[in-house]
Amino acid sequence: MTDAKLIDGTVFSGKLRETIASRVAEMKGKHRITPGLAVVLVGEDPASQVYVRTKGKRTVETGMNSFEHKLPADTPEDSLLLLIDSLNKDPAVHGILVQLPVPKHIDTQKVIEAIDPAKDVDGFHPVNVGRLAAGMDALVPCTPLGSLLLLKDNLGKLGGLDAVVIGRSNIVGKPMAQLLIRESCTVTIAHSQTRDLPSVVRRADIVIAAVGRPEMIKGDWIKPGATVIDVGINRIDLPDGKTRLVGDVDFASAVKVAGAITPVPGGVGPMTIACLLRNTLVACARQHNLPEVEF
């Protein structure tokens, strides 16, 4: 059998960002509005610093304003909530993202609920979670949205396909399942208490791996020809002291069996950032009562 087709998230996200950039240019030219994204980072986690830097760079490349707020790890919860309140009120800010995880002394749920749902470009606020579940217009979490765009680009219509989502987190697994239900897939959500995970995965035409366990999903769990979206981002140590980024799927064995598969890096990761910019543009248009932008 020939190897799976590689789903190139770097190329696809690049095209998406070009489309976004032209809409941003139009918004600036016609309406004199520059979409703005505020990213808040509490603490000095090196991985988070890399993401925040990449997000800021992509935001500016797209023609939007980027506002970065870096707060020390011991920032009191109240101060963070006050900053969010000021961003909620700032007309130059259309999207707000607080990088997760936040330090332990801060209540994550309080932070999420402090963000104005209209500016919640992560789609984590209960209002957006509820709107997505109810099939209403919502700001949709970026990683599931990016994964869905890759799936549709590769498979066209998804109706009737069997999809297995491995992982049930609020940021990936659950919203991913919601989007697949909306596309009329038959959706199974697996997690740490699922019995006989390999046989559950073997039923799937679409496998979404969002577990956070390096290379856990093996090629012989995959139905031949299935489409595999690997959301996992795991940095592993190599014998020579270097590190490497791997997904939740054992790529070397899965690529032999799948019909199409996303690599790590270069798969879902760059789509997450492109969708964040997309959500910022959508949020900006809605805040100014401009026509909906479709993607």
Ligand SMILES: NC(=O)C1=CN([C@@H]2O[C@H](COP(=O)(O)OP(=O)(O)OC[C@H]3O[C@@H](n4cnc5c(N)ncnc54)[C@H](OP(=O)(O)O)[C@@H]3O)[C@@H](O)[C@H]2O)C=CC1
């Ligand atoms: N590409 C991107 O842009 C992004 C990538 N990620 C990556 O995606 C992965 C998942 O992230 P996230 O959803 O936040 O992770 P969480 O840790 O919040 O959730 C992991 C889920 O996997 C389940 N799980 C853990 N171990 C097993 C197992 N052995 N068998 C079956 N299920 C298991 C857990 O089950 P239970 O609920 O029972 O504990 C849980 O539902 C991570 O690698 C993360 O780095 C995350 C966000 C964005």
Ligand SMILES: Nc1nc(=O)c2c([nH]1)NC[C@@H]1CN(c3ccc(C(=O)N[C@@H](CCC(=O)O)C(=O)O)cc3)C=[N+]21
């Ligand atoms: N409020 C919030 N929203 C998030 O969306 C959010 C978050 N917190 N906390 C952390 C996770 C993780 N995340 C990634 C984004 C891009 C890449 C990405 O671009 N990855 C590149 C490689 C990057 C590298 O080399 O390290 C790739 O996969 O090709 C990865 C992971 C967003 N997250």
Ligand SMILES: [Mg+2]
């Ligand atoms: Mg916490």
